Amino acid sequence: MLSIQKGVRGLAGMVTAPASKPHTQRALVTGALARSGTSTVTNAAWSRETRLLLAGLNQFGATSTVDGDRASITVDPDAASASPIRKVDVAGSAFTLRVLGVLAAVSGGTTHFRATRGMMNRPVAKHLGALTHQLGAVLSTYGTDSEYAISIKGRGRRCDQQATHVIDTVDSSQLVTALMLSAPFISEELRMRAATRRVVGAPYIALTREVLGALGVSTGLAHSAQHGWEWSAAAEPGGYPASAYQIATDFTSITYFAVVAAAGEAGKHEVVVKNFTLSGLESEDLFFRAIAKLGIGAVYDPDELTLRLRRTGYPSEPVVIDGSDVPTAVTSLAAIAAYSRGAVTVVNCGHVNNHKTRRVELIVETLARMGFDICEVRDHRGAVIGFHTEPLNGAPRGGIVIGDDGDHRILLPAMAAAVGASNPVGFSDLHSLIDSFPEFVEQLEALGAVVDRTQTSS
Numbered sequence: 001m002l003s004i005q006k007g008v009r010g011l012a013g014m015v016t017a018p019a020s021k022p023h024t025q026r027a028l029v030t031g032a033l034a035r036s037g038t039s040t041v042t043n044a045a046w047s048r049e050t051r052l053l054l055a056g057l058n059q060f061g062a063t064s065t066v067d068g069d070r071a072s073i074t075v076d077p078d079a080a081s082a083s084p085i086r087k088v089d090v091a092g093s094a095f096t097l098r099v100l101g102v103l104a105a106v107s108g109g110t111t112h113f114r115a116t117r118g119m120m121n122r123p124v125a126k127h128l129g130a131l132t133h134q135l136g137a138v139l140s141t142y143g144t145d146s147e148y149a150i151s152i153k154g155r156g157r158r159c160d161q162q163a164t165h166v167i168d169t170v171d172s173s174q175l176v177t178a179l180m181l182s183a184p185f186i187s188e189e190l191r192m193r194a195a196t197r198r199v200v201g202a203p204y205i206a207l208t209r210e211v212l213g214a215l216g217v218s219t220g221l222a223h224s225a226q227h228g229w230e231w232s233a234a235a236e237p238g239g240y241p242a243s244a245y246q247i248a249t250d251f252t253s254i255t256y257f258a259v260v261a262a263a264g265e266a267g268k269h270e271v272v273v274k275n276f277t278l279s280g281l282e283s284e285d286l287f288f289r290a291i292a293k294l295g296i297g298a299v300y301d302p303d304e305l306t307l308r309l310r311r312t313g314y315p316s317e318p319v320v321i322d323g324s325d326v327p328t329a330v331t332s333l334a335a336i337a338a339y340s341r342g343a344v345t346v347v348n349c350g351h352v353n354n355h356k357t358r359r360v361e362l363i364v365e366t367l368a369r370m371g372f373d374i375c376e377v378r379d380h381r382g383a384v385i386g387f388h389t390e391p392l393n394g395a396p397r398g399g400i401v402i403g404d405d406g407d408h409r410i411l412l413p414a415m416a417a418a419v420g421a422s423n424p425v426g427f428s429d430l431h432s433l434i435d436s437f438p439e440f441v442e443q444l445e446a447l448g449a450v451v452d453r454t455q456t457s458s
């Protein structure tokens with residue numbers, strides 16, 4: 001348990017952010033799926049999720065060494081690429097399960113995965129099962145009180161599939177990414193189609209295409225009235241060329257610093273993120289544009305590699321933001337909106353409720369308990385599609401204890417929001433910090449937050 005409150009010197013200072021988790025994940029996967037040779041990943045983001053992914057890839061036959069923030073992954077073409085002998089632990093990471101799940105489907109034997117029980121409530125195994133079936137594999141699941149077990153009987157590493165794979169994209173973009181990443185073991189001309197009209201998380205599919213493009217894989221995206229969204233990937237059978245990857249800064253971690261800037265005073269406080277490199281994700285750009293509407297300026301200096309975040313003012317009119325393509329930033333946007341002294345509505349982000357927790361509902365509940373004026377927005381059928389905030393009279397009162405729901409995307413923005421509250425906010429469990437930003441508490445202190453660790457137990 002620790003508590004967070006505003007320090008006397010206000011909210012300003014210099015911080016650093018971790019490297020990008022999605023970029024690191026893709027580099028680790030394509031490095032491990034090289035035909036042969038050693039790939040290096042420099043400035044890798046080490047968190048529980050990326051370490052588990054690398055451990056899983058090693059179980060599929062890659063060999064890796066980690067030295068500080070650098071990983072070297074070696075693929076020996078003579079080593080048997082059999083299925084893992086031991087259970088592969090994916091914990092609460094749907095990305096890891098989806099990507100390694102497709103890899104298991106195109107492997108020779110049966111792979112057993114272990115996930116947290118929370119994974120049972122997410123639309124992961126259902127859609128992964130439908131996809132692996134199309135690949136000629138069989139998925140089965142088994143839930144106990146302590147874990148969720150998923151087994152996939154693979155069909156072997158062949159590159160001869162002619163079919164167009166139909167993928168559910170209404171809940172997550174990650175299956176398209178997962179399938180595309182395994183392209184060298186599926187088809188020389190891999191074809192995919194979205195099962196429905198709606199595709200969530202499209203910027204992350206674009207990121208996958210960008211990573212594959214740099215490896216010489218030509219990918220395509222098309223949309224037609226008859227077929228909806230379609231993707232293709234033409235990869236050389238047998239794997240990717242080994243490569244050297246340099247990982248950019250994690251844009252989602254920046255969103256927590258933007259919450260701190262939102263809690264600061266206009267024209268007075270500035271959060272400077274040093275060693276910042278733009279990730280190029282469309283979500284990053286969309287996020288900066290959204291916070292500009294809420295009175296938060298983000299100025300990037302590519303020579304100094306600094307990003308300066310500060311409150312420039314407050315919106316003078318009601319603001320509506322489309323949250324479709326900023327899935328990881330929705331919970332931070334809620335806190336920034338809640339500090340914006342205006343009426344703000346964020347819509348089209350109900351899919352974020354398919355993530356580690358029902359994120360939209362949980363962030364609304366958490367911020368409301370802190371004293372913000374925020375509520376859910378529902379569609380005509382009653383489904384949550386976003387949230388709405390109203391101006392606050394003064395600072396939120398704080399003075400509560402926030403428990404752990406195991407979701408870093410709730411904990412981190414809530415900690416950042418706590419720095420502007422009138423009373424300290426307690427956090428009883430910090431375990432989920434290690435999923436993406438283990439050093440966050442120290443970074444908050446660097447910005448002037450007062451952290452009381454006297455009751456720390458985790």
Ligand SMILES: O=C(O)C1=C[C@@H](OP(=O)(O)O)[C@@H](O)[C@H](O)C1
Pocket residue numbers: 022025095171172173174177200201204205327328
């Ligand atoms: O491919 C990726 O790296 C991700 C895709 C998105 O997932 P969804 O499409 O499931 O939202 C995003 O929210 C997640 O944090 C990372």
Ligand SMILES: C=C(OP(=O)(O)O)C(=O)O
Pocket residue numbers: 092093094095096328355356409
């Ligand atoms: C990508 C994330 O999670 P998942 O892979 O579990 O959807 C996340 O929480 O950042």
